[in-house]
Amino acid sequence: MSVVDRFRMSGPEVAVFVSGVSSMGLEILAGRVIAPQFGSSIYTWGSIIAVFLAALSLGYHVGGQRAATRATNGRLVWLLLGTAAYVALLIFFGDQLLLSTAVFPLPSRFASLPAVIIMFGPPTYLLGFISPYTAQLSEKEGIGEASGHVYALGTIGSIVGAFGTTFFLIPTLSVTYIYLVLGGVAVLTALYLAWPDSGVSALPAIGVALLLLTATTTGALGYTARGEVVYETQTAYQELEVIDVGDTRTLYLDGQRHSAMDKSDPTRHVFEYTRYFHLPYLFASDPDDIDRVLFIGGGGFSGPKRFAAEYNATVDVAEIDPEVVRVAREYFRADEYDITVHTQGGRQFLQETDNTYDLVVLDAYRRDKVPFQLTTKEFMDLVTDRLSPNGMAVANVISAPSGPASQFYRAEYKTMNASFGRVYAFPTGGAGVVQNIELVATKGQKRVTKEQLRERNQQREIGIDLAAAIGGYTTDVRTDDVPVLRDDRAPVDRLLDAMVGQRYVIEEARPGNETTPTPEGALHFAG
Template sequence: MTEKKNNYILLTVFISGMTTLGVELSAIRLIAPFFGTSDIIWANLIGLVLIYLSIGYFVGGRWADTDPRHSTFYQIIAWGAFLTGLIPFVAMPILRWSVEGFATFNAGILIGSFVAVLILFSIPMTLLGMASPFAIRLAVTNVGGTGKIAGSIYALSTLGSILGTFLPGLILIPNIGTRYTFLFFSIVLLIVAIGGLLSQSKSYGVIYLCLMVILIILAIYFPNRPIKINERAVYETESRYNYIQVIKANDEYLLYLNEGTGIHSIYRPHAILAYGIWDYFLIVPFFNDPPHTTEHVNSLLVIGSAAGTISKQYTAVYGKIPIDGVEIDPEISRVGYDWFAMNEPNVTTINEDGRFYLANIDRKYDVISVDAYRPPYIPFQLTSQEFFQEIYDHLNDDGIVAINAGRSAHDYSLVIALGSTMKSVFPNVYVLDAPSFESDLGNSLVIASKQPTKLLNVVNNAALVENPHLHDVFNRVINFSRVWEITCQANHPFVPGFGGDLLDVLPSACIPPFTDDKAPIEQVVHGLIFRYILNQ
């Protein structure tokens, strides 16, 4: 009988370990549509979960010594499972409250709603943390076998955690969504706990069946609503990487990801130009020495192609040239096919990491555009000196690379970091501040040429262009944008070009280039965001 009880305890520990890690990884997906998935979000979540588990280990061990009964153990597990299932129902109103904070950049609302959600995990994770020490106390009947039993319990708990690590992202969330993923882990663990209670007392087991009934009722009578309520939303989904939302504004389709602070693609069925940062990628080849015409542009690589805005524009302006679009999230590409008419026959979509793609091809391009930076989560491997050397090696002799970088009106820290690193590889680096560069938030293109070039090349080449779409973009660049150069020279690290004076807040020198070994991009981006919020 004792061996049978111990086997069931081991099963409970395994499922509890699976639930603990499954809930932790599902938690980031619960939060991502509202706060993103930056390193600082991950750090807060992981750190607090570890604190809750530590409290559970501490309290669970002492509780087990005070009341070493199987029924107590299974009741603790049952309540931990039940409260886990309640998390998405209670959290969503708080998370939707955070949308107001993003709309007004109210730091109090943002911090308050984030902390409130994290506190929701405190009790269930603490209760789940009690499982292992309590299980050891119940399973040990002979001091001589304590080590063996403790080792078995921690091994099974870890094996369960491994399963809980893979289930949410690879299977559950893409197929049933975040809410039902929480319910899955909750109900599976609750079934195990109720089974243990029934073996001790049928009356206990029947009573705790009520918890299961409550969760089922919640799932039936409070079905999935849109994750982020927006009356203009026409589609939303969750992928392995992102929360994805498509908004229809008049005749335009807009792609939003995660917390939705920026538009990642735009589709205008009856127009070519988007009148956003994407348009300026069209004119970057003309930073080459004149005469440089559209006939010189015969290939394009887009890293971070999203739903295909840049590819669609290049096809319309330069013809059906070969275009490779690299997008790590295949679900975003599918949304591009379904909602953004990403169906150009000359465009090949590759769903993998941009750095990995570059490392495994030998093809060269006339233009490489990088639109994969989505603050606050910018992949460090796409900001390093080694990455830009890979780009340099995959450009034709007159090749150009352009990178979309976010900034505020008075904080160019990200632009400077990227430009300084690119200057360590390329002979010339320019910055094109999109029109309305004095507004609170904006974008800049950081542009680098493989051959030595001059800043005014773009003005001289503009006179040779006949395409009306390029004329439109050139007009905005020359008359309404600010273009300047990053030289990283000791006396003049930044040189003005045209469209406006340099910012007084620019540093006195370039910063050391980022490398694969040291690329503190998180510090740069988080500092930019916090400074902006605090100044509002």
């Protein structure tokens, strides 16, 4: 036997390899598909992993029972085509299925289960049949050798699917085109199986291929109910979309609004909470003392652009996702401002830099995707170490100000209080709803009162009127029932749990009470 013959795979062996690629590819992709509606918490990922394992196990079991009488190349063709056809249906109706499953009255931590089961259970179940069918058709001698060979091929396929989807497909293609690739591979494998078998027609495979192409074309028309899609991609970290509605351009990350820009006035604060980033200029004894500012988390660069345009301060941004930085430059005009960007995680940057800052703005939290390493006391201690003696920090926390959904906000308040001298809270929306809550922390112990802030707001020319923001001033935050978050115990997912399924309200700012200087300078990159 030649070396080529030794490593040549039969049709069924190719099928089991591809089933591994497809099942793991769909599993990795499921996290991106489910996240915009249900978040990407540990509960979401636990549900995805459990459903895929359950569907595969059921397919193995039923397929094993039927393999002795039904295992043929033709049946493998139909299993692959059935998987590809279901993927085409996900391209057509995936968004509607995702939204329809959100109404099930389940505890928040189980809310994503119906969506995962309905969207990914059936194709994974079909793929589960392929391994026992291939073992039955194997030319290997003995059950042990045949089954071991088949499951080795399937596992290698899963490794290829995991690496290929994670490191190539998701950073390169949109969800629709990743579906097309995974479905197309199944169709090509079905054609490979059908080609030498005169008893198996290739027409069904051609029909499914046309269905996939039609679904892909229909699903890429460039418009959603949210507006005109200017740009969309899957980055290494998240789904990213740029969507225009009238003069407002919005950056969506994993389906959630993250930043917005008035295209005719690029430094105007469209979202109310970004106005609160200016509060430290009222807390400072002298606003001119804020010379160096760091933003952790870039998004559409709403805050950094305004600070660079408004103040005589050096502005740095630490943003972990290079695609977000590129999009900020190309679609949100960040390249017109004197901003230095470090493309790395905020904690890593602070650990490695020798810079000292007068203000650190922490804008890397999302409603359901909070990097716990940026929430802990150890991180807050690191922030204080990188601040000047009179330095301050602002944390943009998404939570409710009261009730069960307030646990993360109150835990973060308690954690910052353990590292800073004083912490002040400023809710941006109505009572009881999930919203942006801005925490302002100072190194000094001296308390700044609401009255002092109001007086300074009237006297100081900081380019923005913060009277409405000051009205939400509070230092009376209950923290006896929440933990200080630490590196070895930061139950962020549990604290966020009560917010799942609740409406997140982002207040939009009204034009006015702002000055908008003409931007100068350029965007610099480091790291």
